[in-house]
Amino acid sequence: MRNTVPTTCMRCAVGCGHINQSLDVGYGIDIVRGDVTHPVNQGLACQRGIRESKSPEGKWLTRPLIREGDRLLPTTWDVALGRVVEQFTLTVERDPDGLAVLGSGQQTNEAAYVLGKLARGGFGTRYYDANTTLCMASAVTAYYDAFGSDAPPCTYDDIPDARTHLVWGANPAVADTHVSPAPGGDLALARAVLARLVERDAIDDAFIATVTTGFDALRAELPTAEDGAATAGVDLDTVDELVDSIADPTLLYWGMGINQSTQGTATAGALIDLCLATGNLGPGTGPFSLTGQANSMGTRVCSSKGTWPGHRSFDDPNERAVVAEAWNVPAERLPKDSGPGPVGIVEAIDGGPVEAVWTVATNPVAGLPNSSAVRDRLNEAFLVVQDAFRTETVELADVVLPAATWGESDGTTMNMERRVSRVRSVMDTPTGVRTDLDIITAIAEGMVPGLMERPDPRTVFEELAEITAGTSADLSGIGYPRLEEEKAVHWPAPDPKSSGGYRYYDDGNWSFETASGRARFSTGTHRGVPEPTNEEYPLTLTTARTADGYNTGVRSRSLDPSSPTARIHPETLECLGIDGTDAIFASRRSEVPVRIDPDSAVPRDVVWLPVHHPRTNELTLPDRDPRSDEPNYKQCAVRLVPGSPDRTAAAGAEVASDD
DSSP states (O other): OOOEEEEEOOSSTTOOEEEEEEOSSSSSEEEEEEOTTOTTTTTOOOHHHHHHHHOOOSOBOOSOEEEETTEEEEOOHHHHHHHHHHHHHHHHHHOGGGEEEEEOTTSOHHHHHHHHIIIIIIIOOSOEEETTHHHHHHHHHHHHHHHSSOSOSOOGGGGGGOSEEEEESSOOSOOSOOOOOOTTOHHHHHHHHHHHHHHTTOSOHHHHHHHEEOHHHHHHHOOOHHHHHHHHTOOHHHHHHHHHHTTSOEEEEEOHHHHSSTTHHHHHHHHHHHHHHTTOOBTTBEEEEOOOSTTHHHHHHHSSSSSBTTTBOTTOHHHHHHHHHHHTSOGGGSOSSOOSHHHHHHHTTTTSSOOEEEEESOOHHHHSSSHHHHHHHHHTSEEEEEESBOOTTGGGOSEEEEBOOTTTOOEEEEOTTSEEEEEOOSSOOOTTOBOHHHHHHHHHHHHSTTSOOOOSHHHHHHHHHHHTTTSTTOOTTOOHHHHHHHSEEESOOOSTTOOOOSTTEETTEEOOSSTTSSEEOOOOOOOOOSSOOOSSSOEEEEEEOOTTOOTTSTTTSOSOOOOOEEEEOHHHHHHHTOOSSEEEEEOSSOEEEEEEEEOTTSOTTEEEEETTSTTGGGSSOOOBOTTTOOBOOSOEEEEEEESOGGGHHHHHHHHHHTO
16 A cells, blocks of 8 residues: 655755655555655756665665674674674774774664664763764854854845855856866865955954954964965966955855865854954855765764764763663763764774774765775774665675665754754554664663663654753754654754744844854965875875765665776876776875776876776875864875776785785
C-alpha cells in the first residue's frame, strides 16, 4: 500500500521540504516532489535531491557483518552488538580516551544528540567529533570570534532585499563577475579590499563606532591595497570592483574554498570584517556561510562535539555542571575540552591513546586528507562502522552495523539558516537494518544502563530542547506538534510563539554575545600556504565538488574504482608536454592515476580533482587550521607525470622516498 509523507530533503543544507511516496508493491520510494506548503522551497525541488532520495547509487548494507580473518561475514544483531559492547567496554575501562567516535552531518538532530551524550557522558572520551568539522569549523570559529555565538545572523528572508550577492570561495552557476585569486590568496584579497575601503574613505565610521570594537587594531595590521592585491594575484582594478560592489546592501556568502584552509578561520573572519566595516549587517545584509551537509547546523547545536547542546561552552565549568545534571552523570566524567578534531583523532591511533574507533554515517577512509595514512591507522584499531552503504571505510571494519537512511528514519534536521524541520520515514525500516537512534541506544544500554531513558525521536527531541533552554541556540519553544503545524521554525525559539529572525538586532538596536556586547573585528593577515609549489612539485592541487557529486560519493557514484578526472588548463598540459589522456598525479604523500580533461576554466598551473572520488584525498595535506582543526583540502603541491595508470605501483617507492 502506498504511503505519502511530508519530510525534509537531506541532500544538502538548503532544507527543502519534500513529499515522499512509497512504492505500491515492494520496498522503496516511488515519487519525490517538492512540498508547496514548506516555507523554504515552496514546492521547488532540485533533481539531485529527488534522485538521491529515490535512487541513490551506493551499494546498500542489509545485515550486520563481522570480520573473520580477511573476510566480512554476515551475522546477527545480537552477535554484532555483543562484540561491539564487549570490545568498547574493555577499551573504556582501560582509558575512556581509548575509544574514539566520529559522527556526521547526515544524522538527525536526535541521533546526533544521543551519540554525543553517549560519547561524552557515557564513555567520557575527548576523542569525539563529526565530519562537519571538515567543512564548517572555520566558519564556526569566526562567528564566535566576531559575535560570541555560532551561526549566521541572516536568513533566507534577507536574500530578496540584498542588492549585491558576493559569493566567496564557492562557484555559483550564474555570476555577473568572476574573480580568481591565486591559490590560498583569499585572505590577502579580503584584506586588500578592506585596505582599499579605508584608502577611499568608504567605511561606515558611525556603524564601526557604535556597534563594533577592535577596528583600530585591525587597521594597524592591514597591508596596502596594492600589496594585498599582488599577494592575492589580482590587479587593483579587481579590488576596486569588489569595493564598489559592497557599497550597496550586500549579503556576503562563502563556502568550502574559504573554510578548508590553514587560514580558514582568519579568512572567514576577514569576510565578516568587510561586512562590519561597511555597515553590511542588518536585515538584507550580512555574512552568510554556505553549509554543505544537510544537518551540519544540527550537529553544531545538538551533538556535543564542539560545544555542549545549545552551544554551551566547554570552557565554562558551570555549563559542564548543567549538562552533567541533565544527563545524571558525574561532572568529572565529561571531558574538559572538545578534542583534537577528526584528523587529530585518527592520528592518535599512532602510539595511543585511541585503540577503538566507531564511525557513524561518515567515510573517513575517503574523506580525510592523506587518506592512505588514514587507512593504515584505522587498520590498526578495532573499527566499528555504522552506515547505510558499503563505503571504503566499511572494507576495513571489524564490525559493520547497517543503518537506515533518508526515507527510513524519523526525527528533525536544521538547515543553514537555523531552521528546524521534520524528517519522516515513508516506509518501515527494512529487515536487518536499524535506525541510528536505535543502534546508539542499544550500545548505550549495553555499556551505560539507564543513560538513555527515552529512545524514541519525539521524546529525545524534548530532552534536547529542554537542555538548550536559555542558551543562544534555544530550542525549548519548538516541539513536534509545532513543527507539524508550521513545517519549519528558526531558532532561537525560547517559547512556542517565537521564532528567531535576524540575530543580534532588535528594532534598530544591536546586542552581541560578547563581553562588550559589541561585534569584534579580527586581525588575521596572509601567512602563505602550508605547502607551496617548487621545482619538484610545480603544480597546485585543488579539490572541489562536481555539479551532482555527493560528499565522498557514496550516494552519487558507483563503486567503480577507476581513475579520477583531473581538469587542467591546456597551456599547462602543453608546458608539461602532456598530450595523452592518462597520467600519474603525485604529491609528497602518494600518487594517483588520473584521466586528463583539458579545461581552460581552470587557472594555469592548477590541477582540479573531484572531492567525491575515493582516491583524491590520498594526495591532500593533513595540515589544519590552528584554531578550528579544519584541514587544508584546497591547496597542496603536486607533480603530473605522463604515463599509464598501471605505473602507479611501480612508482610508489620513488614517491615514498620524497618524504
